[in-house]
Amino acid sequence: xxxxxREIAELTRLVxxxxxxxxxxxxxxxxxxxxxxxxxxxxxxxxFQWVRADDAIATFAVPERKARAGEEMADVLIYLVCLADVxxxxxxxxxxAKLAASHVRFAADEVRGxxxxxx
Amino acid sequence: xxxxxREIAELTRLVxxxxxxxxxxxxxxxxxxxxxxxxxxxxxxxxFQWVRADDAIATFAVPERKARAGEEMADVLIYLVCLADVxxxxxxxxxxAKLAASHVRFAADEVRGxxxxxx
Amino acid sequence: xxxxxREIAELTRLVxxxxxxxxxxxxxxxxxxxxxxxxxxxxxxxxFQWVRADDAIATFAVPERKARAGEEMADVLIYLVCLADVxxxxxxxxxxAKLAASHVRFAADEVRGxxxxxx
Amino acid sequence: xxxxxREIAELTRLVxxxxxxxxxxxxxxxxxxxxxxxxxxxxxxxxFQWVRADDAIATFAVPERKARAGEEMADVLIYLVCLADVxxxxxxxxxxAKLAASHVRFAADEVRGxxxxxx
Numbered sequence: 230x231x232x233x234x235r236e237i238a239e240l241t242r243l244v245x246x247x248x249x250x251x252x253x254x255x256x257x258x259x260x261x262x263x264x265x266x267x268x269x270x271x272x273x274x275x276x277f278q279w280v281r282a283d284d285a286i287a288t289f290a291v292p293e294r295k296a297r298a299g300e301e302m303a304d305v306l307i308y309l310v311c312l313a314d315v316x317x318x319x320x321x322x323x324x325x326a327k328l329a330a331s332h333v334r335f336a337a338d339e340v341r342g343x344x345x346x347x348x
Numbered sequence: 349x350x351x352x353x354r355e356i357a358e359l360t361r362l363v364x365x366x367x368x369x370x371x372x373x374x375x376x377x378x379x380x381x382x383x384x385x386x387x388x389x390x391x392x393x394x395x396f397q398w399v400r401a402d403d404a405i406a407t408f409a410v411p412e413r414k415a416r417a418g419e420e421m422a423d424v425l426i427y428l429v430c431l432a433d434v435x436x437x438x439x440x441x442x443x444x445a446k447l448a449a450s451h452v453r454f455a456a457d458e459v460r461g462x463x464x465x466x467x
Numbered sequence: 468x469x470x471x472x473r474e475i476a477e478l479t480r481l482v483x484x485x486x487x488x489x490x491x492x493x494x495x496x497x498x499x500x501x502x503x504x505x506x507x508x509x510x511x512x513x514x515f516q517w518v519r520a521d522d523a524i525a526t527f528a529v530p531e532r533k534a535r536a537g538e539e540m541a542d543v544l545i546y547l548v549c550l551a552d553v554x555x556x557x558x559x560x561x562x563x564a565k566l567a568a569s570h571v572r573f574a575a576d577e578v579r580g581x582x583x584x585x586x
Numbered sequence: 587x588x589x590x591x592r593e594i595a596e597l598t599r600l601v602x603x604x605x606x607x608x609x610x611x612x613x614x615x616x617x618x619x620x621x622x623x624x625x626x627x628x629x630x631x632x633x634f635q636w637v638r639a640d641d642a643i644a645t646f647a648v649p650e651r652k653a654r655a656g657e658e659m660a661d662v663l664i665y666l667v668c669l670a671d672v673x674x675x676x677x678x679x680x681x682x683a684k685l686a687a688s689h690v691r692f693a694a695d696e697v698r699g700x701x702x703x704x705x
Contacts, residue, residue, distance in 0.1 A: 236355035236440050243447050251454060252461040256636045259404040260396050260498055263389075264635040266424075267505050270382075270389055271628010277379050278621040279582035279613045282520035285378040289435050294586050298435055299442035302428060305385075306443045309424055316408050316417055321355050323418035324425045328362050335370060342371040344517035348532050375517045379617055383516040386624050390509010397502040398494045398701035401639035413705050463636035467651050474593035474678050481685050489692060490699040497642040498634050501627075504662075508620075508627055515617050523616040527673050536673055537680035540666060543623075544681045547662055554646050554655055559593050561656035562663045566600050573608060580609040 237321040240310050248311070262312045269304035276301060356440040359429050367430070381431045388423035395420060475559040478548050486549070500550045507542035514539060594678040597667050605668070619669045626661035633658060 234242070248254045276298055280288050289298050313320040335345060353361070367373045395417055399407050408417050432439040454464060472480070486492045514536055518526050527536050551558040573583060591599070605611050633655055637645050646655050670677040692702060 240440070240443055240447075243444070247447055247450060250456040251459050253459075253463065255461075256463050258401050259408065260399070260401050260502060260639070261635050263393055263396055263502060263505075264498060264631040267389060267393065267501075268628045268632035268635060270386060271625045271631065274382055274386065274621040274628065275584060275625035276586060277382055278618050278625060279585045280379070282377050282379050282617070286434065288586060289378065295435060295437060297586070299432075299437040299439075300446055302432055302437055302439060303442035303446035305428055306425075306439060307446060309421060309428070310443075313418075313421055315405065316414060318414060318418040318421060320418075320421060320425060321359070323422035324359055324429075325362070327419055327422035327426060328359075328366055331366060337369040340370050342374075344372065344375050346513060347517045348514060348526060348535070379520070379621060380516050382621060382624075383512040383617060386620075387509045387513035387516060390506045390512065393502040393509065394506035394703060395705060397499050397506060398704045401498065407705060416705070465632060466636045467633060467645060467654070478678070478681055478685075481682070485685055485688060488694040489697050491697075491701065493699075494701050496639050497646065498637070498639050501631055501634055505627060505631065508624060512620055512624065515620055518617070520615050520617050524672065527616065533673060533675060537670075537675040537677075538684055540670055540675060540677060541680035541684035543666055544663075544677060545684060547659060547666070548681075551656075551659055553643065554652060556652060556656040556659055558656075558659060558663060559597070561660035562597055562667075563600070565657055565660035565664060566597075566604055569604060575607040578608050578610075580612070582610065582613050 235321060237310065240306070241314050241320075244307055244310050245314055257311060257315050259312060259315055262308055262315060266305060266308040266312065269301060269308055273298070273301040273305060354440060356429065359425070360433050360439075363426055363429050364433055376430060376434050378431060378434055381427055381434060385424060385427040385431065388420060388427055392417070392420040392424060473559060475548065478544070479552050479558075482545055482548050483552055495549060495553050497550060497553055500546055500553060504543060504546040504550065507539060507546055511536070511539040511543060592678060594667065597663070598671050598677075601664055601667050602671055614668060614672050616669060616672055619665055619672060623662060623665040623669065626658060626665055630655070630658040630662060 245254075248257060276294075277285060277289075289295050310320060312318075313323075364373075367376060395413075396404060396408075408414050429439060431437075432442075483492075486495060514532075515523060515527075527533050548558060550556075551561075602611075605614060633651075634642060634646075646652050667677060669675075670680075
């Protein structure tokens with residue numbers, strides 16, 4: 230029964246089952262999984278590299294391109310979920326905690342309209 | 349009411365609210381968000397770069413290190429969710445579809461114990 | 468005597484001396500160095516992430532910003548040179564060979580004005 | 587006459603000529619070139635991701651694998667040189683300056699045998 234299973238826990242279970250069935254957990258030490266994540270981020274970057282910044286949303290609104298971008302993003306998520314599982318990190322909880330901390334760190338009234346890291 | 353909201357949709361809503369309150373959506377064209385994602389992946393990589401592969405899980409089992417890794421992974425997830433929102437991609441559905449396709453592409457009986465991309 | 472030493476060989480020698488003096492070669496297995504390279508690429512990406520594409524060259528023409536970008540690019544080059552040294556790759560020769568192959572692969576008359584990987 | 591041309595300047599000239607002949611400079615704004623660099627770093631990471639850390643040097647001592655790694659590293663260098671050219675950064679000088687600064691920042695007697703960023 231997975232009625233109450235949350236979505237990232239479900240993905241974690243699916244990713245773990247996929248690896249276990251193939252005896253691939255042996256490859257999933259953290260540094261290797263991060264390199265795999267980097268590989269997928271690279272494929273995502275390649276999709277967008279030569280598209281003009283102003284055209285990127287329109288270009289990827291075309292269904293087959295959106296699907297392609299979705300696949301690369303899926304790969305990034307899958308390796309991120311895999312890494313979290315290997316390290317015992319609760320990824321969803323970590324993201325919610327980070328967002329809560331960012332609400333405090335970047336007070337809306339102080340930073341409105343200005344990117345904090347802009348040179 | 350968000351009773352039935354799934355976890356990634358909830359994160360998407362939180363990330364969007366965070367950006368909207370700060371008028372930061374103006375910075376979130378796809379190429380910029382991908383560069384931000386790359387920045388966070390870089391911070392994650394830096395955490396692990398000099399740790400021996402065999403020691404990585406034990407090293408990051410220490411609570412403060414696990415929390416630190418969780419924060420960097422959270423940042424990666426947040427920008428990935430942000431990118432998916434900007435592009436109109438359903439990230440959870442894309443990940444489940446990719447895993448389903450991978451089950452077909454990498455038949456367990458054929459690939460067991462062998463990483464497919466290993467040189 | 469290094470009179471005839473080429474520039475990348477000189478950098479390689481400097482990077483190797485730096486690591487040797489600190490007994491840091493022990494950390495420089497290829498996967499670790501690639502993760503360090505990823506970390507530096509991430510810092511470079513962070514510098515540019517929220518700058519508008521059209522403003523990036525002007526923004527980084529300001530001396531202190533140009534110097535900062537140069538430092539991050541230097542770090543990327545240093546780890547790339549380190550990796551090449553660890554693997555016994557002649558980086559300059561590899562780059563010249565790749566450019567020569569690209570001249571053949573992308574005939575100027577056929578690809579002029581069109582990015583080859585553009586979706 | 588390029589008799590006294592240093593190696594990175596030569597590469598810069600070759601990369602610029604290659605782009606100019608194809609009218610590809612129009613695509614080479616800094617953010618786009620960084621995304622292309624990220625794509626190549628991703629391909630490099632993919633080569634090594636599932637190789638055991640202890641086996642990586644031996645695995646890539648095999649000539650065709652070393653050549654493959656060299657090609658991916660060449661691509662990284664080419665885009666780094668392209669970015670430096672676009673930004674007007676002297677990449678070789680920046681790397682030498684960074685190494686000189688690191689000699690001061692990481693005094694050999696103080697850091698010997700300990701990676702500075704190790705968690």
